[in-house]
């Protein structure tokens with residue numbers, strides 16, 4: 001099987017010359033469809049730079065990147081944004097929701113860029129919001145939602161178009177512990193239903209929850225290992241995810257919920 005993500009000797013040098021920073025210094029890695037991977041490292045280790053490469057938000061100084069079999073290392077900005085839109089669902093630390101759109105509008109937004117018709121957009125947005133347990137909050141604006149709920153809208157936005165890769169950069173960085181476990185449970189459930197999930201974190205407790213950990217230091221892969229925990233890939237049914245999310249939904253509809 002071909003890897004979904006494959007990098008070969010990726011380098012990213014900022015400010016080439018005297019004050020150059022080797023943010024990525026020869027990263028070669030492969031991630032296969034259906035994996036749940038945490039990329040972990042200290043602040044400044046190159047995580048966000050790697051995320052920008054994997055997410056086609058930036059191009060490497062040298063090295064090659066194959067996404068779903070296609071060499072994307074030397075594409076133009078327009079080509080990259082098209083690939084990005086089709087292949088990757090992003091989740092960021094800061095949610096990045098549009099304040100004057102309700103939850104449904106936010107989830108629909110990337111579908112508009114895909115040129116999808118209104119009815120189909122609405123159908124996928126509603127489906128995604130239900131999946132993250134926000135069926136009862138679809139008309140709420142971001143300011144009317146808790147941080148944890150806003151991040152679940154962002155997760156719905158990332159998964160609505162069913163991209164092959166979900167890429168999350170410190171998705172729980174701004175959340176309390178309860179909302180953190182909500183988001184991690186949703187990501188685990190998505191993984192169990194067959195999605196490929198890559199989560200970037202500085203937090204070892206979060207990394208331990210993935211099946212595989214890629215540890216980076218000074219722009220290099222320092223370690224790459226499988227976690228042998230109960231959450232290791234088991235290929236469970238779609239229904240199980242719905243049960244998990246449904247429980248979450250009940251929980252979060254309680255008045256004291258975060």
Ligand SMILES: Nc1ncnc2c1ncn2[C@@H]1O[C@H](COP(=O)(O)OP(=O)(O)O)[C@@H](O)[C@H]1O
Pocket residue numbers: 014015021022023041042043044045046047048049050
């Ligand atoms: N745009 C930039 N220009 C110059 N240096 C940068 C830039 N972005 C990141 N860096 C440097 O590259 C290194 C890796 O940064 P980053 O990828 O943001 O690490 P992390 O996300 O792990 O904290 C750091 O030394 C950082 O200061």
Ligand SMILES: [Mg+2]
Pocket residue numbers: 047048049
């Ligand atoms: Mg970072």
